[in-house]
Amino acid sequence: MLLQPRRRRERLLAAVVRRHAPGRLRRSGRDEDDAEGIETDTWTAKAPSGEAVVVSVSTMPAQIADPAKLIDSTRDSLLASVKGTLESEQPLPGAMPARRILFRTGGADLRSRLVVSGDRLYQLLYVGRSEQQRGAAEVGQMFDSFRITAPALTAGPAH
Numbered sequence: 001m002l003l004q005p006r007r008r009r010e011r012l013l014a015a016v017v018r019r020h021a022p023g024r025l026r027r028s029g030r031d032e033d034d035a036e037g038i039e040t041d042t043w044t045a046k047a048p049s050g051e052a053v054v055v056s057v058s059t060m061p062a063q064i065a066d067p068a069k070l071i072d073s074t075r076d077s078l079l080a081s082v083k084g085t086l087e088s089e090q091p092l093p094g095a096m097p098a099r100r101i102l103f104r105t106g107g108a109d110l111r112s113r114l115v116v117s118g119d120r121l122y123q124l125l126y127v128g129r130s131e132q133q134r135g136a137a138e139v140g141q142m143f144d145s146f147r148i149t150a151p152a153l154t155a156g157p158a159h
Contacts, residue, residue: 037061051133053142054125067097067116074114074121075101084110096148102134109134117148 040058084105092098098115115122128134
């Protein structure tokens with residue numbers, strides 16, 4: 001896999017999200033955690049129906065040594081941040097560690113997919129206003145349309 005310049009990767013991800021997410025995609029931020037050395041890019045899309053999609057890509061300073069631990073801590077932080085209740089969690093098949101998480105908070109039914117690849121954590125989050133919205137075939141198709149085709153690689157020093 002050829003490494004693409006960061007801007008090009010960002011444009012490609014934005015195009016994919018625009019095509020599959022409800023409503024209009026907006027880049028909602030970029031966080032750089034200097035203490036941890038983590039950079040996170042986030043995009044959001046909201047629909048008039050109240051549905052929303054959030055896509056985030058967190059780049060760690062090194063290869064993720066314990067993907068299960070990172071996924072666990074991300075799940076716990078996500079649940080705590082929205083005061084959510086975990087409904088179900090299941091590992092997803094494939095070469096990369098990944099989980100599907102369903103949870104609920106006051107007025108929302110949420111679905112998340114967390115995937116670890118190399119030095120990156122990918123999160124796709126869907127927010128619906130009912131179990132029916134969250135379980136719609138179109139939501140499943142949106143999740144299935146996102147693919148990480150090769151492990152993330154961090155550019156190292158030239159030899």
